[in-house]
Amino acid sequence: MFFKDVIGQEAAKQRLIQEVNEQRIAHALLICGAEGVGKLPLAIAYARYINCQNRGASDACGTCPSCVKFNKLVHPDVHFVFPIIKNAKAKKDVCDDYIVEWRRFVTENPYFTFNHWLNEIDAENSQAQIFAKESDEVIRKLSLKSNEGEYKTVILWLPEKMHQVCANKLLKLLEEPPEKTTFLLISEAPDMILPTILSRTQRFNLRPIEEQNIAHVLQTKYGIQDKESHAIAHIANGNFIKALEAIHLDEEKKLFFDLFVNLMRLSYQRKIREMKLWSEQVAGMGRERQKNFLDYCQRMIRENFVYNFRRPELTYMTPDEQNFATRFSPFINERNVMGMIHELSEAQSHIQQNVNAKMVFFDFSLKMIVLLKT
Numbered sequence: 001m002f003f004k005d006v007i008g009q010e011a012a013k014q015r016l017i018q019e020v021n022e023q024r025i026a027h028a029l030l031i032c033g034a035e036g037v038g039k040l041p042l043a044i045a046y047a048r049y050i051n052c053q054n055r056g057a058s059d060a061c062g063t064c065p066s067c068v069k070f071n072k073l074v075h076p077d078v079h080f081v082f083p084i085i086k087n088a089k090a091k092k093d094v095c096d097d098y099i100v101e102w103r104r105f106v107t108e109n110p111y112f113t114f115n116h117w118l119n120e121i122d123a124e125n126s127q128a129q130i131f132a133k134e135s136d137e138v139i140r141k142l143s144l145k146s147n148e149g150e151y152k153t154v155i156l157w158l159p160e161k162m163h164q165v166c167a168n169k170l171l172k173l174l175e176e177p178p179e180k181t182t183f184l185l186i187s188e189a190p191d192m193i194l195p196t197i198l199s200r201t202q203r204f205n206l207r208p209i210e211e212q213n214i215a216h217v218l219q220t221k222y223g224i225q226d227k228e229s230h231a232i233a234h235i236a237n238g239n240f241i242k243a244l245e246a247i248h249l250d251e252e253k254k255l256f257f258d259l260f261v262n263l264m265r266l267s268y269q270r271k272i273r274e275m276k277l278w279s280e281q282v283a284g285m286g287r288e289r290q291k292n293f294l295d296y297c298q299r300m301i302r303e304n305f306v307y308n309f310r311r312p313e314l315t316y317m318t319p320d321e322q323n324f325a326t327r328f329s330p331f332i333n334e335r336n337v338m339g340m341i342h343e344l345s346e347a348q349s350h351i352q353q354n355v356n357a358k359m360v361f362f363d364f365s366l367k368m369i370v371l372l373k374t
Contacts, residue, residue: 003045003049005045006045007111007214008210009038009206009207009209012042012204017058026202027181027183028177028185030187031185032205033207034188034238036113037238039206048066050153066148072103077147079138079142080102081156082095082158083130084130093131093133094134094137095130105117111244112241115288124286130161130162130166131163132163138170142181151181152180154181158187158188159193159197160188175200183201207238208237209238209239214229214233214236214238215230216229217243218243232247235318236316237316256296259278260297263275263368267368270369275366283361287351290357291348294344304332305337307322336374343364343367346364
């Protein structure tokens with residue numbers, strides 16, 4: 001991953017390049033931004049540029065020994081930390097136990113979500129975290145001499161997933177890191193990070209990707225026609241992952257759409273028996289997917305409410321979702337939209353607290369009967 005591979009974010013790239021050239025590399029940089037804006041690709045490109053032995057004005061050279069190792073993410077002075085699941089049977093309890101899968105996964109598609117990674121490691125219902133033992137691994141690695149790079153770099157993806165013991169043990173390292181060491185923390189929810197960690201980092205915010213940048217990549221890399229590429233870029237709303245999903249509608253998003261449509265139809269028709277069966281189907285999906293589905297439902301409720309204003313530039317739905325909205329949006333209005341969002345948030349909270357999923361989703365579906373008639 002080079003700077004040239006990072007979609008858009010030109011101002012951010014120039015600032016990072018300038019800081020390297022002026023030897024103002026932060027000891028701990030917190031790269032923040034929404035999903036799909038390119039935080040991890042930018043961090044990897046930055047680490048490559050820092051370690052490149054023949055830097056250009058705008059990017060790493062790509063040919064020096066350091067760059068060659070970066071092509072496969074095997075540079076000995078760059079260490080990755082990311083959420084994992086503990087697997088006692090396979091004796092997997094630190095990030096290095098998953099490093100082969102991580103390198104392959106990130107190399108093949110550096111724009112991905114937390115849930116894509118969970119699917120890659122077959123997390124199912126397990127809670128992925130950065131466990132306490134990982135802090136000992138980081139401390140051990142940074143105590144060693146640099147192999148060949150000028151800097152030792154730790155790229156920590158999703159610090160909000162750190163176990164509190166791990167976070168506390170890394171505090172001193174962040175406050176007084178070894179010489180020529182930099183931490184790159186990549187976060188989508190900085191408010192969930194310990195304040196003591198936040199206070200020891202320099203925050204670096206990334207904006208959503210410009211529509212024209214997304215459209216250009218869709219045209220040049222994926223062969224999408226001009227008009228369609230701009231339509232997809234608009235739907236993506238600055239999130240390149242959403243743009244990819246619009247091209248290749250993955251099975252999970254299609255399932256969520258079908259489940260949402262079925263729920264609204266069954267609730268409107270008051271088919272209680274079928275609603276109970278629907279609840280049992282959703283309850284069998286696993287907790288992480290259930291939370292993702294409830295996120296999707298909230299987005300669909302908001303989009304259908306906005307669709308009533310007949311302002312296409314304000315809506316961000318796929319063609320299938322828009323087709324459904326032409327019939328469904330009249331049932332979402334100022335009298336019930338907040339009630340629906342509230343019930344979805346409540347359901348999400350209950351799933352987080354391990355309340356019986358069948359009860360949660362059946363209760364929610366029954367409440368939809370009343371709200372749709374409001």
